[in-house]
Amino acid sequence: MESHHTRTQTSCLTLCCFLLALAPPLSLASRPLPHAPDGATIITASINAAEEEDYSTFSTENPEWKFNHVAVDERNGNVYLGAVNRIYKLSPDLNVQVYHETGPDEDNRKCYPPRIVQPCSEPLSLTNNVNKMLLMDYRENRLLACGSLYQGICKLLRLDDLFKLGEPFHKKEHYLSGVNESGSVFGVIVSYGDSSPDKLFVATAVDGKPEYFPTISSRKLARNSEEDGMFAYVFHDEFVASMIKIPSDTFTIVPDFDIYYVYGFGSGNFVYFLTLQPEMGNGPATGSSSAGREQVYTSKIVRLCKDDTAFNSYVEVPLGCVKGGVEYRLLQAAYLSKAGAILGRSLGVGPDDDVLFTIFSKGQKRRPREASQESALCVFALREINERIKERLQSCYKGEGTLDLAWLKVKDIRCSSALLTIDDNFCGLDMNAPLGVSEMVQGIPLFSDSTDKMTSVIAYVYKNHSLAFVGTKSGRVKKVERVVLREGSRWREWC
Numbered sequence: 001m002e003s004h005h006t007r008t009q010t011s012c013l014t015l016c017c018f019l020l021a022l023a024p025p026l027s028l029a030s031r032p033l034p035h036a037p038d039g040a041t042i043i044t045a046s047i048n049a050a051e052e053e054d055y056s057t058f059s060t061e062n063p064e065w066k067f068n069h070v071a072v073d074e075r076n077g078n079v080y081l082g083a084v085n086r087i088y089k090l091s092p093d094l095n096v097q098v099y100h101e102t103g104p105d106e107d108n109r110k111c112y113p114p115r116i117v118q119p120c121s122e123p124l125s126l127t128n129n130v131n132k133m134l135l136m137d138y139r140e141n142r143l144l145a146c147g148s149l150y151q152g153i154c155k156l157l158r159l160d161d162l163f164k165l166g167e168p169f170h171k172k173e174h175y176l177s178g179v180n181e182s183g184s185v186f187g188v189i190v191s192y193g194d195s196s197p198d199k200l201f202v203a204t205a206v207d208g209k210p211e212y213f214p215t216i217s218s219r220k221l222a223r224n225s226e227e228d229g230m231f232a233y234v235f236h237d238e239f240v241a242s243m244i245k246i247p248s249d250t251f252t253i254v255p256d257f258d259i260y261y262v263y264g265f266g267s268g269n270f271v272y273f274l275t276l277q278p279e280m281g282n283g284p285a286t287g288s289s290s291a292g293r294e295q296v297y298t299s300k301i302v303r304l305c306k307d308d309t310a311f312n313s314y315v316e317v318p319l320g321c322v323k324g325g326v327e328y329r330l331l332q333a334a335y336l337s338k339a340g341a342i343l344g345r346s347l348g349v350g351p352d353d354d355v356l357f358t359i360f361s362k363g364q365k366r367r368p369r370e371a372s373q374e375s376a377l378c379v380f381a382l383r384e385i386n387e388r389i390k391e392r393l394q395s396c397y398k399g400e401g402t403l404d405l406a407w408l409k410v411k412d413i414r415c416s417s418a419l420l421t422i423d424d425n426f427c428g429l430d431m432n433a434p435l436g437v438s439e440m441v442q443g444i445p446l447f448s449d450s451t452d453k454m455t456s457v458i459a460y461v462y463k464n465h466s467l468a469f470v471g472t473k474s475g476r477v478k479k480v481e482r483v484v485l486r487e488g489s490r491w492r493e494w495c
């Protein structure tokens with residue numbers, strides 16, 4: 001009993017550290033208790049780093065070189081941090097073991113191909129390399145670290161000592177996109193068993209360059225880090241490819257159109273990405289009135305089959321959350337977890353079913369600097385999202401409605417009917433694809449806060465309870481446990 005307790009405390013602190021690392025800037029101010037939602041008692045605790053004695057912290061040598069990503073080796077607790085110009089390896093108690101320099105270097109984002117391949121006539125200047133993607137490749141004991149320099153090339157680093165095993169840069173498939181905003185790119189490594197190689201699904205904002213970068217694609221993840229075919233498209237011929245590009249017509253309607261990939265994961269036979277993207281209006285914007293029109297954004301979940309090399313399984317569904325009549329539609333962060341017995345029971349799913357904890361901010365207008373402080377933590381049962389996708393596939397294959405995906409120019413194309421059985425694992429045909437869903441799937445709101453915007457979330461199951469840890473914009477961490485009972489819900493202080 002005693003030892004169990006100690007272990008719990010350790011894992012709690014470790015989790016809190018991750019969130020603090022992800023939520024800049026770190027503030028030590030104490031926080032008022034958040035507003036209690038209707039009919040629930042809430043107790044939360046914020047962790048004050050200054051008062052927590054056995055609390056380890058870590059900061060970069062240059063305070064402007066922010067952390068962008070964290071990856072943890074589940075086997076030994078080692079922590080890898082992707083920052084601006086640096087990749088760090090930390091021990092489980094957050095001592096720096098080694099770091100790898102990734103920048104800055106002379107570059108110009110207009111140089112395509114990058115100047116390391118071909119001389120570039122654009123003026124070069126010292127440019128930061130912002131880490132945009134940091135993935136554990138357990139099978140090959142390496143870290144995949146992709147940056148913003150040179151049109152977005154990646155390094156393969158040995159986990160032990162961050163020794164560079166490979167850095168493919170001479171082919172266009174090696175450039176994942178030069179966008180330097182963290183939170184716009186997400187990758188998922190998918191395994192297919194011992195006999196076949198893993199694949200990398202990568203989804204990225206394209207920063208106005210849809211001709212260079214597909215917004216979503218699947219790539220070969222070669223076992224040899226120096227192999228020529230690293231990151232080659234899984235399939236590519238004249239007509240079909242394992243990728244989707246944003247059509248140039250979309251940019252004539254919404255000039256700064258882009259899709260930001262906030263989170264991604266694999267579950268069952270599928271890979272999922274959570275996106276934030278501009279909503280397409282009703283036709284091209286014309287006249288001066290359109291200039292002042294404020295862009296409305298929407299959050300969507302994208303689903304693809306792991307085995308689909310032609311991307312016929314592409315489906316997109318809007319997600320959001322409504323609490324007390326207020327709409328929360330702008331996705332900020334998400335985390336996949338198991339439901340646990342108690343939350344599972346109230347969601348009508350099993351304890352081992354996947355649930356998605358999500359943070360949305362209020363409304364649909366995304367103005368970075370003046371964005372609303374109001375945010376909500378919501379939960380989705382993945383099973384429900386899959387059910388809604390299956391229903392839509394079934395109705396489309398009965399010939400009902402349209403493909404309904406404006407940014408892919410298939411909004412008004414009618415669904416064609418075909419006699420076939422669509423089950424839970426249907427992966428699409430070259431008809432009725434890609435497919436959009438117009439009706440939003442609503443999450444269950446757990447918690448909302450109007451003063452300190454929530455920006456990150458992680459969750460796990462402890463003794464049948466689902467626990468969520470939320471990081472806020474001011475650098476605080478909220479520990480929240482939801483005990484969902486028939487008669488209502490309750491929040492409890494924990495650890």
Ligand SMILES: *[C@@H]1O[C@H](CO)[C@@H](O)[C@H](O)[C@H]1NC(C)=O
Nearest residue numbers: 084109127128129130180181
């Ligand atoms: C990202 O790029 C923009 C535009 O080039 C630049 O102003 C900004 O400083 C860059 N961010 C970092 C962290 O270097």
Ligand SMILES: *[C@@H]1O[C@H](CO)[C@@H](O)[C@H](O)[C@H]1NC(C)=O
Nearest residue numbers: 340341342351462463464465
């Ligand atoms: C968790 O739930 C299961 C099934 O409801 C129950 O048998 C078990 O005792 C619970 N465990 C704890 C630690 O509460």
